[in-house]
Every structure is written in C-alpha cells, then in structure tokens.
Amino acid sequence: MVTxxxxxxxxxxxxxxxxxxxxxxPQEDTIYLDGNSVGAMPADAxxxxxxxxxxxxxxxxxxxxxxxxxxxxxxxxxxxxxxxxGARPHDVIFSDNTSVNLFKLLAYAWKINPQRPxxxxxxxxxxxxxxxxxxxAHFLDGQAQLRLIDHPDELSAALGPDxxxxxxxxxxxxxxxxxxxxxxxxxVNACGALVFWDLSHAAGAIPVELQADGADFAVGxxxxxxxxxxxxxxxxxxxxxxxxxxxxxxxGWMGHEDIFAFAPNYAPSAGVRRHLTGSPxxxxxxxxxxxADLWKQVKPADLGWKHQSLSELLVDLLRERCAHLGVxxxxxxxxxxxxxxxxxxxxGAGSVTEALLALGVVSSFRKPDSIRFGLSPLYLSxxxxxxxxxxxxxxxxxxxxKEPRFAKVSV
Amino acid sequence: MVTxxxxxxxxxxxxxxxxxxxxxxPQEDTIYLDGNSVGAMPADAxxxxxxxxxxxxxxxxxxxxxxxxxxxxxxxxxxxxxxxxGARPHDVIFSDNTSVNLFKLLAYAWKINPQRPxxxxxxxxxxxxxxxxxxxAHFLDGQAQLRLIDHPDELSAALGPDxxxxxxxxxxxxxxxxxxxxxxxxxVNACGALVFWDLSHAAGAIPVELQADGADFAVGxxxxxxxxxxxxxxxxxxxxxxxxxxxxxxxGWMGHEDIFAFAPNYAPSAGVRRHLTGSPxxxxxxxxxxxADLWKQVKPADLGWKHQSLSELLVDLLRERCAHLGVxxxxxxxxxxxxxxxxxxxxGAGSVTEALLALGVVSSFRKPDSIRFGLSPLYLSxxxxxxxxxxxxxxxxxxxxKEPRFAKVSV
Numbered sequence: 001m002v003t004x005x006x007x008x009x010x011x012x013x014x015x016x017x018x019x020x021x022x023x024x025x026p027q028e029d030t031i032y033l034d035g036n037s038v039g040a041m042p043a044d045a046x047x048x049x050x051x052x053x054x055x056x057x058x059x060x061x062x063x064x065x066x067x068x069x070x071x072x073x074x075x076x077x078x079x080x081x082x083x084x085x086g087a088r089p090h091d092v093i094f095s096d097n098t099s100v101n102l103f104k105l106l107a108y109a110w111k112i113n114p115q116r117p118x119x120x121x122x123x124x125x126x127x128x129x130x131x132x133x134x135x136x137a138h139f140l141d142g143q144a145q146l147r148l149i150d151h152p153d154e155l156s157a158a159l160g161p162d163x164x165x166x167x168x169x170x171x172x173x174x175x176x177x178x179x180x181x182x183x184x185x186x187x188v189n190a191c192g193a194l195v196f197w198d199l200s201h202a203a204g205a206i207p208v209e210l211q212a213d214g215a216d217f218a219v220g221x222x223x224x225x226x227x228x229x230x231x232x233x234x235x236x237x238x239x240x241x242x243x244x245x246x247x248x249x250x251x252g253w254m255g256h257e258d259i260f261a262f263a264p265n266y267a268p269s270a271g272v273r274r275h276l277t278g279s280p281x282x283x284x285x286x287x288x289x290x291x292a293d294l295w296k297q298v299k300p301a302d303l304g305w306k307h308q309s310l311s312e313l314l315v316d317l318l319r320e321r322c323a324h325l326g327v328x329x330x331x332x333x334x335x336x337x338x339x340x341x342x343x344x345x346x347x348g349a350g351s352v353t354e355a356l357l358a359l360g361v362v363s364s365f366r367k368p369d370s371i372r373f374g375l376s377p378l379y380l381s382x383x384x385x386x387x388x389x390x391x392x393x394x395x396x397x398x399x400x401x402k403e404p405r406f407a408k409v410s411v
Numbered sequence: 412m413v414t415x416x417x418x419x420x421x422x423x424x425x426x427x428x429x430x431x432x433x434x435x436x437p438q439e440d441t442i443y444l445d446g447n448s449v450g451a452m453p454a455d456a457x458x459x460x461x462x463x464x465x466x467x468x469x470x471x472x473x474x475x476x477x478x479x480x481x482x483x484x485x486x487x488x489x490x491x492x493x494x495x496x497g498a499r500p501h502d503v504i505f506s507d508n509t510s511v512n513l514f515k516l517l518a519y520a521w522k523i524n525p526q527r528p529x530x531x532x533x534x535x536x537x538x539x540x541x542x543x544x545x546x547x548a549h550f551l552d553g554q555a556q557l558r559l560i561d562h563p564d565e566l567s568a569a570l571g572p573d574x575x576x577x578x579x580x581x582x583x584x585x586x587x588x589x590x591x592x593x594x595x596x597x598x599v600n601a602c603g604a605l606v607f608w609d610l611s612h613a614a615g616a617i618p619v620e621l622q623a624d625g626a627d628f629a630v631g632x633x634x635x636x637x638x639x640x641x642x643x644x645x646x647x648x649x650x651x652x653x654x655x656x657x658x659x660x661x662x663g664w665m666g667h668e669d670i671f672a673f674a675p676n677y678a679p680s681a682g683v684r685r686h687l688t689g690s691p692x693x694x695x696x697x698x699x700x701x702x703a704d705l706w707k708q709v710k711p712a713d714l715g716w717k718h719q720s721l722s723e724l725l726v727d728l729l730r731e732r733c734a735h736l737g738v739x740x741x742x743x744x745x746x747x748x749x750x751x752x753x754x755x756x757x758x759g760a761g762s763v764t765e766a767l768l769a770l771g772v773v774s775s776f777r778k779p780d781s782i783r784f785g786l787s788p789l790y791l792s793x794x795x796x797x798x799x800x801x802x803x804x805x806x807x808x809x810x811x812x813k814e815p816r817f818a819k820v821s822v
Binding site: 123 | 435436437438439443445448449450451452456457460461464465467468469470472473474475476481507508509510511514518522534535538539541542543545546547549550634640641642643644645658659660661662663664665667673674675676677688689690691692693694695696698773775
C-alpha cells in the first residue's frame, strides 16, 4: 500500500519542489487539479502587470513600444519555453490564441502541397481543432478536404498519396491518450505528408522533442499547464525546414521583415516570426512573462521525472483505494501513452466532482461519467495527490457536497 | 487672435469635461497628443486588472470561466461602443487584434462574391491593411486580386463588374483625410460591390454611422482613441444583411452556436458572434472594460462637438501662431474631411517632435517632415491645445530639446 510517508519521501527528492512557493495560494487553500484548464498564477504576476500598467501604459503610453521589450515578447516568451518543447530558442513564438494559430499553420501546411488536398484528423479531436479544419475546408470550397479517423489504429489506413497534412492532438483532452510522436511523425512523413501537433494538453506537463521527433508544425495553449493566465496568448512552432516555404496566410505587420519601415508591400520576416499577426496583447504577454521566468528554471528531465512520478502515484492510489468504490482508470495504464492529466470513471462523477470541490479539491467533470485530474509538475506535490485521493475516498464513502462559493460578477 | 481665455470659455461648456478626471495622470504631467497611437489609461484600470488577477485567476482559476462574465466580454465591450459607431448593440464584438479581424472579414467579404475577384484599396492605405489583402490574394493564388488606387479621386474609375470588395481606411493615418462614408458606400454598393472600412483612426474620436451610412464591414483598433491599453483587443462590425451569409473563415470554438456542447461539427453562431475565434484574452478585455464604462457615458453628438471644436481650434492656432515659423497644415482644411488627428509639416519635424516631448507635449513624427497631433475628446481640453501650440511656438523659436528619460527594460 502507498503511504503518505512514501509520498513525502518522493517530495523530499522532487527537483521542482523549489518552484511551489513561486505560485500564489488562493484565498481558499485548495489542491488544484485543473491546470489542464487554467494553470495556477505565479505569485509575482500581479506586480508585473501593475508595473506595466503604471510605468508602461500610464506613464510611457505610445513610447512604451520603444522603451520596453513589448515587441520582442513574442519570441522572448517562446525562447523561455523552447527547451521543454525540444525546439531551438528562436523556433517558437507566442501569438494570438490557439484557434488562430491552428488556422494559420493548418492553412500554411496545407498550401505547401495543395495537390495533396486531404487533411487527416481524429473525429474525437478537441472540437476547436476540428472546427478550424472544417472552416478551412469550407472556405476553400473542397480544395482542402477533411478525413476523420475514429481511432488511432486507423491512421495508417487513412494515409495515402492524397494526404497533405495529418493534424492531431498529441494528448487527447478526454482520455489523456498520448500519440507516440516520433513513430507517428515518421509514418506520416514516409507517406509524403506533413504532421501538425496540438500540444495543449502536453506542453508544460511533459517534455517533448518537437524537432528530434519530426514534428513539422505545432501549437499549444498558453493558459493550461503553461500558467499564462486566463486567455493567455498561445504558442506556435514551425520546423526549420518549413519556415520559409511560403508567406503566412495572415500576412500581418508584426510578421513583416521590417516592421518599422512602413514598406508599401508585404515581405515576410525570416523564420517563424512571419506568423506574428498584428499588435500582441502587451498585458497578456506581461502576465505570461511571470510564468516564462519559471519555465526557464525547469530542466526537461526534471519535468519528465516529476510528471511521471505524480501520474503513476495517482494511478496506484486510485487502484488501491478507490477501485472497490466504483472508480476505473480510463487513461492508458502505460505511462508512455498518457499526457498531462489522468482520467477515471465513476457513475456519480458529476456530483463527486462537486463534492471534491467543497472539500478543496478542484478537478473537472466530463459528461457522462469521467473525472480528470490535471497534474502540473510545477506546483503539485506527491502529498497533494495523496490528500486529493484521500478526500476522494471520503466523498465516495459519504457523498458530502455543497454549493460553489463564487457569485457571478458583471463588467 | 485665439486667446487662452477663449479656450477656457470653450472648456467651460465642454460636455465631456467630466471625463478628464477619469484618466490617470502620468508621473510626468504631459499634454498627450498621441492617442492615435496608444490612448491614455482610465484611472481605475489597474484596480480592475488586479481584482481579476486575484479574485479571478488566483482564487477562481478555471471556475472563473463560469463565475465571471469572461466569455461575455467580447459583446459587452462591443455594446458599450456601438452607439458611437452607429451600430446596433449586438452588431459589434471585440476579438483578436486589428490584423486578424481585417483578415477574417476581408476573407468573408471576398467569399460572398468570389466571381467578383477584385479587392480595391489604396496604395497608401495603412501598411497592415495592405499586407493583409496581399496575403489573402497570395494564399488564394489569384482567385482574389488586389487593385490599388493612388488617390481617392480614382475610386470610381477602379470600380467595375469584377470588383467584389472595396477596402479602405476611413481616415488616412498620415494626412487624416476622411472618406465620405455615405457617398462612398453608396457608390460602391451601386456597382454591386461591398465596402469594408478600417476605422482605427476614427472610432472614439469622431462619431460614425456605420449602418445608416451603408458600411458592409468595419474593424478598428482597441488601443488608440478607445483607450483599451497597449495591444488591446480590436473590434469588428458586420452589417445585419451579411451576418449570416457564410461561415467565418476562422471557424473558432467561441463562434460556435453552442460553445458548451462540445459538438463534433462546426455550426456558426447567429449574428456577428460567429467571428469570435478562440479564448479571448481575459486580462486584456478587463483593461478594456475600464474604457468601456467611459464610452457608455459619451453621447455621439457630444463626441462630435468636442472633436470638431478641438480640431478647428488647433487649425486656427497653427495658422495664426506657427505659419510664419514654417508650419503648414497638411490635413484637409474642411473639418468634414478630417479624422481623429491633425497633421502639419515643418522642415525640422523630427527634432521638433523631440523638443516638444522634452517640454511635456507628446506627439508623433512621420518621415520626412510631418507631425501628428491626435485629438482625443475624452481627456484633452481646449486649454491643452492652447498650451501645446504655445510650447510648439517656443520650440520653433528657440529649438530646445533633450533626450527621452526612459530606459529600456527587459522581461
């Protein structure tokens, strides 16, 4: 049996424990297992944002664009994250939101080989990803076509000489199934297509190796495991081989080769920066910079150890303590096939999630019967996992819950 | 001769004077004439953003999406501005940045009549606008074509049965020339094309009548006269006739008809909301809400009176006091043909702008010899204009300047 003492022993050798104090504690002390939706706030984010508002907006106003690093933030933030993605520092930028980045890179990827019109994806991919692909196909009136598979096993059968792009979420937002990036990229490239990964449920939770594992394109959300704040800018990556194949579809001022020239004609910047659009959100990037300074201190191997340790601990605890109470782990049991969160089933999942919340454990419910625990290695300890499962046992045994304590607030 | 007393008398009957105190004063007290680049900060913006960071991000985290109005902000902000645009409250939304909104609506507008492939614009339109159109034409490999005119007089000759969209800045960012919206829209519509206006240098400075004046599409910047903060979200408008003609090109989750259904297929929301993309920036929208609560208090007629009064005062003062010192007003002298800012020439414009800055007057220099004074009716008084011109006279007579006082700050 796993004991609390065992969890505490793991915490004693946690290489990322020094980061826990860098995150703000909520007014109600909670165990926050929903970083797959919105990550916790770095403690100094409010001070950084306040400094920007006063020294930047209030005092410098327009002059802030030249006196501060506002225009450089998109790649400074990308650099701060790049080592956790297995990308060169200048191959990642922050820009827009995930949907817009999905659109920009899917359009760009498709146009590299428009004579191979098919985009392959999963029917049960995150709806945003599917909608963006359906929208592009609709806009292009059949010049681009979407082919959806129902299961990862069907990928090889869906590949063929008409496929230009394979467009997948690295980690499934429901089951946490993680595609094997290297083997998949190789199989896709071998058939002459490009592979485009959405890493929203991976980046910041597990280290990845985009360049070594053959990812052609990737995007990810900024506000989940990356802790950039609600609605934070998203990131995008383009493999060096593809960075200068074409113009970006949204040929924005910030992606021009010389943004201060006010040149009459568009000319794309070198590298991945051409996918910048218009003015970045300076406030949102400032909040993100608080997290970026934490990522810089995280070694990929430490992130990998910590996440695997938390995730395997959770599986062990759920199987030991909750199986007889009706809990079934539905995420893959092989750790290499799991992403940031862990999903399990219980017939009363909706009310269990509410009851956990009343006990200070924040998780997320997915209809009809699934609960997800998001496992951020930056601010969770092994003891947190032990306590969360302990409270889950209480709930499953006694069914205690109460209403959430926040009231809806208007503008 | 215009006197300071005359300016003070105008200020005494300024219907928007009550708003001046709602804006934060910079540490160095300045006369800020660069609101055409970044508008001044509403005084309560830092407190609002801090509340969002602590009550929202820190304490509520993911639950903030349901406990606060984060997801409704895109149209609550649009409603707050709509009366100044002559739009129905639900026909304006805030989303993304200006470049992305230009792309979304230009692609949408073009696709309404793709058998009319030509997009007409001005060669000297703001570079962002041109780049976006060039990028769309490039992406569509000649299915969309760009036809650029060199002067407003050439528009009628450029119209023809091949023209699908006329795509113009309502106010020129250099000269402040203002297109006559109604006559232009009528002429464009009469030839069977649609008209798309960029109002970045108009909205928040002068009232417009988008629906009555026949605008089919419009976008504008959030951080200039609208005072939403550096890199604020931009707005977009679609005429009711066109709102449901097609899918948006970026078929985003937030533009789905039921964002909480996680439906497997895209279906656009009713109305203009379909042009929302992914998660809005909650921080940036919160800063914008401080300005939105000010716009709600502004009557279009008051905005119009105040701006015209400031703009005509400035022309009078420049002609009376600066003409003999080498200043020539290059904006149109007929007020109806001018937008938010006023532009004048001086051979030493670059150093004059720097010298004005040292005296606390913030304006902007455009190569080779132009100075722009942006005239925000929300926080400028007539006495401010008098003082600014008085300091300009000092500079032109004595040529005093010093270096800017801010140091570059990194992440």
